[in-house]
Amino acid sequence: MSSAQGFARPPLPAPPERLSGAALFLDLDGVLAPLAPTPDAVGPEPRRTRTVEQLTHALGGRVAVVSGRTLAEIDRIVDGAARAASGVHGLERRRADGVLSARDPAPSVKTALAAFHDFAEARPGVLVEDKGLSAGLHFRQAPSQADAALALATALADETGLALQPGSMVLELKTPGADKGTAVAAFMAEAPFVGATPVMVGDDLTDEAGFRAAEALGGFGVLVGPDRRTAARYRLENVEAVLDWLGALVSAAVEEKEARA
Numbered sequence: 001m002s003s004a005q006g007f008a009r010p011p012l013p014a015p016p017e018r019l020s021g022a023a024l025f026l027d028l029d030g031v032l033a034p035l036a037p038t039p040d041a042v043g044p045e046p047r048r049t050r051t052v053e054q055l056t057h058a059l060g061g062r063v064a065v066v067s068g069r070t071l072a073e074i075d076r077i078v079d080g081a082a083r084a085a086s087g088v089h090g091l092e093r094r095r096a097d098g099v100l101s102a103r104d105p106a107p108s109v110k111t112a113l114a115a116f117h118d119f120a121e122a123r124p125g126v127l128v129e130d131k132g133l134s135a136g137l138h139f140r141q142a143p144s145q146a147d148a149a150l151a152l153a154t155a156l157a158d159e160t161g162l163a164l165q166p167g168s169m170v171l172e173l174k175t176p177g178a179d180k181g182t183a184v185a186a187f188m189a190e191a192p193f194v195g196a197t198p199v200m201v202g203d204d205l206t207d208e209a210g211f212r213a214a215e216a217l218g219g220f221g222v223l224v225g226p227d228r229r230t231a232a233r234y235r236l237e238n239v240e241a242v243l244d245w246l247g248a249l250v251s252a253a254v255e256e257k258e259a260r261a
């Protein structure tokens with residue numbers, strides 16, 4: 001992005017197509033799946049499922065989906081292909097060996113949900129998402145409500161102590177205490193991730209914590225979508241480019257294994 005757009009640095013390059021000893025942390029919406037009008041409109045897609053399966057195999061299991069969605073939603077959308085996964089912005093996690101852990105939901109998530117439902121009732125197109133550990137207020141289909149939604153969510157965050165997580169045409173109030181960075185760090189302390197180079201791939205503000213964690217642990221972030229102020233070191237244009245790049249990583253890992261055999 002140019003200095004005329006607010007900061008001065010060269011455009012971010014595309015990531016390398018060969019990564020030895022990498023661990024991949026993949027965001028879901030906007031990275032593995034194109035954005036859709038509503039959360040429910042995103043469903044399983046064979047190329048996505050195959051790519052996550054092949055990558056997991058090629059990297060010896062060092063792949064996790066790290067999403068704002070719940071684990072149940074991740075499993076629905078990637079059709080069970082993600083062995084390791086973290087849901088609700090780091091608040092719940094399934095290790096590669098299947099062990100589950102989650103924060104206790106803050107009781108005030110229910111207060112936020114009630115207020116979001118009251119808000120949505122009077123505003124066609126606004127949707128409320130109940131994720132247990134967090135409450136989401138979606139306005140993709142009612143963009144004129146963005147300012148009012150922000151005012152409500154900000155006031156509720158002040159009142160309840162819930163963490164405000166802005167996303168793509170969504171505002172979430174979540175149980176405090178974790179983010180995608182803490183999820184990446186937790187995976188990296190366990191088998192089969194320990195000792196690998198973490199690579200976080202994401203598009204959203206919630207992914208910045210993951211980019212920073214990957215950098216701090218000797219790896220890097222890959223931003224998906226338009227360039228912006230970011231902690232990521234590389235950039236890919238869209239979901240199609242992500243799937244192509246992951247496919248190239250699979251081929252390179254297979255070649256490397258064959259050369260060693």
Ligand SMILES: O=P(O)(O)OC[C@H]1O[C@H](O[C@H]2O[C@H](CO)[C@@H](O)[C@H](O)[C@H]2O)[C@H](O)[C@@H](O)[C@@H]1O
Pocket residue numbers: 027028029030034035036037038039040042066067068069070129136138140167168169170204206
């Ligand atoms: O961390 P992610 O995997 O990127 O999840 C972020 C949020 O994704 C979902 O909402 C977004 O995608 C929807 C479907 O494309 C879209 O309709 C919505 O406007 C986006 O904000 C999901 O519903 C949220 O729970 C996730 O936090």
